[in-house]
Amino acid sequence: MGEVSVVIADPGDPFAGDALSRLGHELRGPLAGIVGLTRIMGRKVAEGSTDAAQQARQLDMIHSSAAELLTTVERIVTLARTGGTGRSPEPVDCREVCRQAITATAAAAGHHHREVRLEAPPAPVTGLANRDDIRDAVTELLDNAIKYTDGPCVRVTVRADGPAIEISDDGPGLAAGEREQVFLPFERGQAARERDVSGAGLGLPLAVRHARRCGAGLDVRTGSGGTTCTLTLAALTPGLKET
Numbered sequence: 301m302g303e304v305s306v307v308i309a310d311p312g313d314p315f316a317g318d319a320l321s322r323l324g325h326e327l328r329g330p331l332a333g334i335v336g337l338t339r340i341m342g343r344k345v346a347e348g349s350t351d352a353a354q355q356a357r358q359l360d361m362i363h364s365s366a367a368e369l370l371t372t373v374e375r376i377v378t379l380a381r382t383g384g385t386g387r388s389p390e391p392v393d394c395r396e397v398c399r400q401a402i403t404a405t406a407a408a409a410g411h412h413h414r415e416v417r418l419e420a421p422p423a424p425v426t427g428l429a430n431r432d433d434i435r436d437a438v439t440e441l442l443d444n445a446i447k448y449t450d451g452p453c454v455r456v457t458v459r460a461d462g463p464a465i466e467i468s469d470d471g472p473g474l475a476a477g478e479r480e481q482v483f484l485p486f487e488r489g490q491a492a493r494e495r496d497v498s499g500a501g502l503g504l505p506l507a508v509r510h511a512r513r514c515g516a517g518l519d520v521r522t523g524s525g526g527t528t529c530t531l532t533l534a535a536l537t538p539g540l541k542e543t
Contacts, residue, residue, distance in 0.1 A: 303523035306479045308508060323376070323486055326501075330369040337362050375502045379485060382433075382509035389428040389515060391536055394458045394465050395420045397431070401438040402456065405446055409454075414446045420458035427463040427533025433514035434533065438465055440507035441529045445469035449526070464532045473522040483508055 337358050344350050395418075402416050409416050438456075445454045451470030458465055474482060481487045486501045507529075511518040517532040 303521040303525075303528070304479075306474065306483075306520040306522055308480070308483050308518060308520060310508070326372055326486060327369065330365040330372075333365040334362055334369075337365075372502075375506065379502055379506055379509060382506065382513055387430040387433065387513065389430055389534065391426050392429055392431050392434060392533070394425040394427060394463050394533065397435050397438055398456050398458060398465060400435050401442050404435075404439045405443050408443055408446050412446055413452070414449060415453040416442065416446070416456060417453050418456045418458075421460055425458050425460050425463045426536045428536055429516050429533045430514040433510040434516055434531065437507045437510035437514070437516065437518070437531055438467070440503045440510065441467045441531070444503045444507070445471070445527070445529075448472070451526075462532045463535070464530055466528055466530045468526060468528040470526040473524050473527055474520075479522065 341350075341355065341358055344355075398418055398420065402418060405416070408414075442454065442456065445467050446469075448471040449469035450472065455468045456465070457468070478487075482501070483504050484501075485505045508518060511531055515534055517530075519530045519532070521528050521530075
């Protein structure tokens with residue numbers, strides 16, 4: 301099956317509709333784990349039957365649940381903050397943006413045993429965007445590709461025409477019934493559920509918010525052979541130089 305272009309939904313108000321219900325579901329799991337483990341540990345202390353090794357494992361599980369909860373909360377706050385007006389654009393080198401995003405996702409790539417390959421011209425490829433927003437948009441899209449590709453690598457390509465940044469994976473693609481939904485907060489695709497990938501369904505909505513806030517276009521094409529996300533920056537105004 302050939303690739304099809306995805307109509308990207310506006311993330312809108314992250315707490316509209318039944319979003320609060322979905323948010324409660326995302327927070328309930330880590331919180332329930334923390335409450336359950338602390339109850340067990342408290343009971344064992346009261347009974348005088350604590351085991352140091354077991355206690356260490358339980359503390360590690362509590363730490364993991366708390367860290368997951370904190371990450372979700374921080375991403376929700378970021379999503380809410382990115383709903384405002386855009387920030388001033390500046391000349392940015394797309395190659396450096398991609399290098400920073402690759403560094404930011406290195407741990408995820410290692411965890412999922414993926415290689416990220418950067419293909420870029422030797423000379424700077426400069427466009428106009430807010431530096432932080434375009435970097436964060438690339439990072440979110442790259443992190444998503446790393447999690448769901450079926451192949452051993454994810455490709456990041458910098459194109460001088462545009463200028464543009466492409467993130468391509470060899471994953472299952474987006475199913476017809478979820479192509480728009482996955483760009484809404486707290487919505488997760490079938491692949492996330494089947495593979496039990498952790499997350500709250502905020503990566504793609506955040507990518508959309510960051511891209512739109514810095515004036516970058518976002519095009520997504522998907523099919524059975526994978527997905528390609530393309531961020532197109534505004535062309536550099538004559539006379540401006542990348543700093």
